[in-house]
Amino acid sequence: MEEKVNNNGQHSKVDNPFKKGCNPSYVTARSKLQQKRSRLNDDIIKELRLRRGAENLLRATGNKEIKEKVLIELGFVKSKLEVLRGDLAELNSSVKTYQNENSSQSVPMITLGLKETKDTNFQTVFMDYIEEHYSESGSLYSQPIDKLHALRKAIRTPERSEAGIELLITYYNQLGLIQKRFYPPGRSVPVYFTWYDSLTGVHITQKTLGYEKGSVLFNIGALYSQLGTAQDRGSVSGLDKAIDYYQRSAGVLKYLRDRFTHAPSRDMSTDTLTLLIQLMLSQAQECVYERMILNLGPSTKFSDCIVFSQEAAMVASMYEETHNAVSSKSVRNDVPASWLTITIMKSNHYLAMAHYYLASALLTSKELLPSFNEIVEMLEKVTKRDAKSSKHIQYTEDKARQRLYCRSHLNYVISLNETAEKDYSFCRMLRSNDDVFLNVLHTAQENAQTLLDKVSDERDFEDIFVSATPIVPKSTQLVQITVSDFSKFKVEDFFADLGPISVFSAQHEWTSPRTVKLTKDEKNGFGFTIKGDVPSVVIEVEEHSSAQGQGMKVDDILVAVDGVNVKCKKLKDIKALIMSEGSSVELTLVTPMTPTSKPTIDITTSGTVRSMNSSSSSNDMHQLGDTMTGTWRNKMKSLTFLKTKKSPSESLRKK
16 A cells, blocks of 8 residues: 545545566665665765865855865865775675575676666646646546556666566556557657666756666566576576666666666766677686586586587686776776676686686596597587697697697686786775675686696796687677567556547647537438447548538547547447437547558448458567557447438438
8 A cells, every 4th residue: 555645735645556576665785785775875975075165165266264174175075985886886886785595606697777767746747747738637638647656666676577567567568558648749848757766866857758767677677687697506507587688788787778868877878888798708608618617517528528618718708898898987987886797707717717728628537538529529629729829739749749738728728817816906995795706716716726737747947938829709698688578568558548549649639629519310311431340430421411511521520429428439439429419419539630550441332341451559568668558449330310212321321
């Protein structure tokens, strides 16, 4: 239950109909971080204002004593700013949030935080617009507006589940309908939306619906990333789900980047979204590698080790691209500092694993090794040896040369892991978290050292003159962006009583409603013919009839019969309503001011159906489209309210 204030200022309890996928009493770890982040940013903004004021005073005053005091105050302000920014960076660098408890031995993943928002009030603006544009009383639509408020409130605390995703998509689809109903082209609507940047915590307020839709899309992508991180990566099924969620996260973020430009917040800028897409795909590829290792286990087969090697090289390559994106000037100051360290650490770690598996393949038991020629042929495919470089030695039949070739790869493994451990020790944010990543690095280092000890000999001094041959990245399953189909999430049109959205929308104009009172006579009946379901349109007006005399025209849209709204009623229901009125009826009509394309199906005097033209207005959603309005298909017949020959067609004159 939630409390609502009605038009009389009285408080009443209203059920929130959008409980599925929402848990308002559940405060997520990310939400707690966001609250702390918001407070820190408010403090930072306050200190920046103090610094700006002090600097202005320093420039304006000529008093030496005042200048000394201002300089002392500036020193305090700058010190406090450094502390606050350090605290903010530590909050943004939390990698423990949403990690699965059963994945304690897995390398931690990076999760995106949800954008927080404040309440928004649609009521006054929408009611005024309904009265202005639709010529109806706005108070009649207080309940649909309350439902919209309830839905928006629910998406502020989505569950970390498929139900939470569905809730966010439902609201996003509803915004598409709202845009059609209440946002005319080229006109600003004064409904303000406030969202917090998920990376910096700075709040930004805009009155464009695109900002609201973009922020909801970002949260869908962020929630997909949280679902991916929350999976149990110790099982194949958990890894499959994680791969799918990360790919879907990348798909939503790509749609946001491609469709919503000039975003006011840094987390939705083109460069930041490009980075986040690359990050999600890198983590999905990492899960592909983990699944392969989990499926095959600690295999020592030559062919398996070669596949492992190239798979790890692919993950390393993708994380190197991610690190380059994080390092770019356009986003480096916005993303958590730990991301820079994590991405390069993962790149080095998985590159080390690639060379480790290649060395393991060559050190397999002789009984399991293929022929020498097959090994050479395989190495030519897997590695990129520079023939001009003296450091890239060739694998030969000489046993000592073979051991040297293996040592070059193992020495490189140890060097990469040492670099990764050094990066870890320099990153204060990572050291404050669990040492899962460090344990993984230590295990990899020990395994490499054990293998190196097996091939060491008295000629180890030669190792300094050779270097490991680069490995060609290759994957058995190269991850791709997955585009989610939002059209499967059906959405209720809260404002359906305004009429079919294909006709009654903010994009269309029509005259003010006018009322005509018709009297049926023996000769001409009411004197008009209407066609179509939802809405019904006048297609013929008989000369010298009551309808013509009252100003009824072809293409008029019937919106009410004796005060009853019929914009969403079918033809047969309208017929029954008109006939129940007897010899006189009061109709409310509007005349479209913009052309609309409608199907026309007529009934001839013989009663057979003759198609005049066939078209349908469909608002099907794109794969990640703006809304889902359903399909308006009029399988029409005409209803005649004028003099006709005896025929199966409907006639009210004889009735």
